[in-house]
Amino acid sequence: MACATLTLLANGGLAAAQDTELPQIPQVLKPGQACTASSGKKVPSPPWQLPYLGVDRLWPLTTGEGVTVAVVDTGVDPAALRAEVAGDGGTDCVGHGTVVASLIAAPAGEEGKIAGLAPGARVLAVRGTDKPGAATAASIAAALDKAVEAGVRIICVAVAVTEADPALRQAVDRAVAAGALVVAAAGLDLTSARDVPPGPYYPAAFPGVLPVTAVGPDGKPGGKAAPVPGAVAAPGNLVVGTGPGGGQVVGTGPGFAAAHVAAAAALIRSYRPETTAADLARRLRDTAYPQAGVNVIDPLAAMTSVAAPGGGPATARREPVAVAPIPDLEPTRQAALLVAAGVALVAALLGAAAVVVPRGRRRGWRAGSRES
Template identity: 45%
Template sequence: MATALLAAMALTAAVPASAAPRSTRLLVIPSKLSDGQACTGPSDQRASALPWAQQSLGLARTWALTQGDGVTVAVVDTGVAQQVPTLHGRVTAVGSAGTDCVGHGTFVAGLIAAGPAKGVKFAGTAPAARIIGVRGTDERGISTEASVAAGLNAAVDAGADVIEVSPALVKRSGTLRTAVARAVAKDALIVAAAVPDVPQRASRTPKPPRDYWPAAEPGVLSVVDFNADGSRPDGALLPRSADLAAPGDGVVGIGPKGTGHFIGSGASLAAAYVAGSAALVRSTHPGLSASAVSETLTATAYPADVPRIDPYAAVTSVRGGELPQDAAPGSGPVELSPDGDGARATERALVFAAGGVGVALLAAWGAVIVPRGRARRWRAAGR
């Protein structure tokens, strides 16, 4: 178990920026469209290199165990284009969500469940999972408390096992709170972006951490993004607290049309990777409840200021439908303080490891030294 944990930690360490694919020429996927802006068209560029996010998550060895079969993930976003080749046949749309003018919802769905394509190393986190496309915005990508709540309710009614929510709202509402509670009661795991996708990097004055919704609601797994260096993007908005971190800056994905690729950034993309990881866990261990899946993902994450998702560790840590013994059921989100909770977690791990060594030494003393002392009737050896 210790060897597997060390291997998992090594694979989930941050990938250097030099390891990121040369994909800067890819078109940027928008999260919303301005008035008069045309719908996002196909990209004529394809990313053939292995994306840094996929490499950092160690997905290749996780796929040898599970690819998300039998799990349905709802995407509450701008819709999911049903005719995209790498998702074709695995997308069910609610209402008009089968078309995606913005393209962001399709991009997120691809990060969760896009299948492999010839000559391309990119694939979704759970490439065998099914997708439910749900509108959580209007056709231009504008979201409100009512639109996100309606999306959550539609996802629950469609039978989603995992629900990814891309919008992060500055206001909380009773309608949204009720929709979250209903999803939790139906054993659907909600994974939400902890901050809006627009990082406002042009601002020279950092904004103080604050809550965004529905990520800050009880029972929701809130996610922030990190880049190829393992840090938050410069100038990014900060939530008051977060449960997990995942790749979300300069990640490669699919568009709403054609076979080309786009590049995108934001916490919603990080939420997509966590939602895909949740699908892998629910596929491997269908007896786990949504809350147990959430606890498994956080308990097995790589220690950092905000723990980084580790899909392989999460999938392999559960035995017989039970949580690992070192999981922390009911643990709250990580407060984003300067102290660094990840460092304290590492210190605690070292203390526990030292304690284990001490126990082993005491056992050895009892097995060897005590019998010899009794044989000499506890007299010194030279007497």
């Protein structure tokens, strides 16, 4: 079955694709569904999530160089993104993991490709699902262990289960004990399905994990998303990334938001190599700003904030983007018209004077005859 098609409309330069139709990447393939093919499409301008997250101020400081982020998902397609591979993570039939990885670390400056938030970082692809994309507690736990064994200390888990499995919790505990920051999606992708479990979702709901929810271009969470304790939010709904074969697609769900939070952690770690996993989580949480019932990350503030004397953060918070109502310009317009009319009258009088006065002087200021 073909993926749902979404149309992104440009809105003040925030949307990436004006009148460009992009397919939505699935999270799990349906029984008998073929592997996701390349969309074969490119958007004409940078997607909204990059200016929203302030890359113009982030990238002059760091692009995440020297940091590796493990992506626990459906794998990564090497035709779309160069990545290090653990186990069978170097193939991706679904495309979900490829999009997540591209949002983290797709290189900047490559023609026809969208950059990730941390384009200088590296990705370790670790499969946490079966080939069609179905995840279990056991598959996620095994992927976490592989990431830790590979020495990666920022792990993005873009898949989720509703089972609070003890073995999965133990894998999370091992990752945390090894000094890893585990960033996890606090839910499943947004679809038209009506039988989506309400949560909580794991491993996001386990202690020691940084749970993530998604916001869209309007800064609001999609659907009827329930609040998640301790969560931060990031762009994840209607984001544009690179899918299988290098074609661009739309992602909608907290897994894509988790990618941006993990990428922000990579930027912080690159800029401040001394930061621990606990420091990364604290910076991301303490500098997030409240908006529409969620706390949206501010990567620049998280990266550049300094500790206050009392131990708390002394941050330069960035206010949420707000669209001010258009003022009533009618009185100003009328006043401007009056001024313009006055200026025109004065100009006309001066022009007439420029002709009349010299002629009057030549005539000795006498009235002219009818023949003149």
